[in-house]
Amino acid sequence: MSNTTQLLRFITAGSVDDGKSTLIGRLLHDSKSIFEDQLSAITKTSERRGGMGAVDLSLLTDGLQAEREQGITIDVAYRYFATPKRKFIIGDTPGHEQYTRNMVTAASTANLTVILIDARKGVLTQTRRHTFIASLVGVPHIVLAVNKMDMVNYSEETFDAICAEYRAFAAQLGVHEMTCIPMSALNGDMVVERGENLNWYQGSPLLELLENVVIDHDINTTDFRYPVQWVCRPQTQEYHDFRGYMGRIESGVIAAGDEITILPSGRTTKVKEIVTYDGNLQRACAPQSVTLTLTDEIDISRGDMFVKSVTMPQIAKEFEAMLCWLSESPLDLNRKYIIKHTTRVVKCVFVRLEYRVDVNTLEHHSSATLNMNDIARVAMKVQQPLVFDSYIKNRFTGSFIVIDEATNNTVAAGMII
Incomplete structure (x- = not known):
């Protein structure tokens, strides 16, 4: 990495009243990432609601009026903050099924998921569901935040029991990179500062992690993967060729100078130049946006992919995927849909539904259709090969x-198996 500050995207997930909003509020407040006027506004609201002298930090995140009135989180609220070490984007995701x-949408771009548990309640069905979704969309790092430790007298035994149960469940899903942290978001223990009450815990506070x-x-x-977005041919005197x-x-x-293969045609050529607005580069890496020129003239268009022949992807018209259905209209197996994959857009049909996953128990059920929020394994067929x-x-x-061809709405998100 260059010396610019790295960006970490993370999401928080938990059931209602686990203290997600208070945790995010505490992170923003204790890392000095909120403005004075925001603090005074939530202080006034807290007093109006009869808060016992404590500021309700959860008010910093429950952005929508409806959420404040119902006391629940509906939409994903993104918050941005930074410390000298790193920049952060937090997605506060809803807990309801x-x-x-x-949650699937927010988790798909996250580096890390913080799953909150109420220390009094332990591992719930929702905890399992959130962990399943995080593992499904491949979130690389999971933090189990055992919150409200103040309500169980900061008991180490309670914390250890919850962690043991959670680790056993996470292992079934193949979750490897996970950390358990005890905390009290309300009192600020182990969120930004260590606090006085959890001296038996040897790990880092959440922010440090x-x-x-x-x-x-x-x-x-x-694996070098470069989907072509645009073929650039400036019609100017200077750059006419x-x-x-x-x-x-x-x-x-x-x-x-690297040799590349253009897919799906399979033609090979070499990279002549890596062009950027700030001048040419000798080398570039993900996730940089660049313009590549080639040594040979080859017919290439949007949707083609440049790869290196040593690490070839798959090219196929049929594949299986895990699918999360996002639309209020159920899946119709007799209809054609459109797939957008990298920069390629092709028509597709669903060949069969293998099974639907019960997101609460992880059991597999046979199903004739998919409704909103269903997650299933499906077999698909596309009109032109995908790379x-x-x-x-x-x-x-x-x-x-x-x-959906008819409405142009995004109806599902999929992960190829």
Whole structure:
């Protein structure tokens, strides 16, 4: 990485009243990331509600009026803050099952998920569901925040029992990178400061962990993948014979002179130049947006992908995927839909529904259709071949969205198996 501050995207998930909003409020407040006027506004609201002298920090995040009135989180609210070490984007995701799709969408771009548990209640059905979604969309790091430790007298035994139960469940899902932290968001213990009450816990407070978690490995650096977004042919006197291919490097590294293969055609050529607005580069890596020029004239258009022949992706018209249905209209197996995968847009049909996952128990059920928030394994067929990797290997080339031709609405998000 360059010396610019790294960005960490993380989401918080938990059931109602686990204290997610208070936790985020505490992070923003104790890391000095809120303005004086915001603090005075929430102080006034807290007093009006009869707060016992304590400021209700959860008011910092429950942005929508409806959420404040009902005391629940509906939409994903994004908050931005920074410390000298790192920049952060927090997605506060809803806990309710009927908002599963909101969590799937937010988690798909996150480096880390903070799953909150109320120390008095332990591991709940919702805890399992949130962990399943985080593992489904491949969030690399999971933090289990055992909140409200003040309500159980900061008991180490309670904390250890909850962690043991959670680790056993997470292991079934293949979650490897996880940390348990005891905390009291209300009193600020182990959120930004260590506090006085959890001296038996040897690990870092949450903010310190967020600042130091290593995310360089979260992007696939070995497999070069470059979906072409735009063919650039400026019609000016100076550049009349320039032809460049614009796009974002989704994974891997490229250098001038490297040999590449263009898919799906399979033609090979070499990279002549890596052009950017600030001048040419010798090498570039994900997630940089660049323009590549090639040594040979080849017929290339938007949706083609540049790769290195040593690490080839799959090219196929049929594949299986895990799908989260986002639309209020159920899936119709007799209809054609459109898939948008990287920069390629093609028509598709659903060949069959293998099974639907009960997100609360993880059991598999047979199903004739999918309704909003359902997650299922499906077999799909596309009109023209797609160039893809499995989602586990590459989050960018392994994911897609499904669009309804008639309404142009996004109806599903998928992860290729």
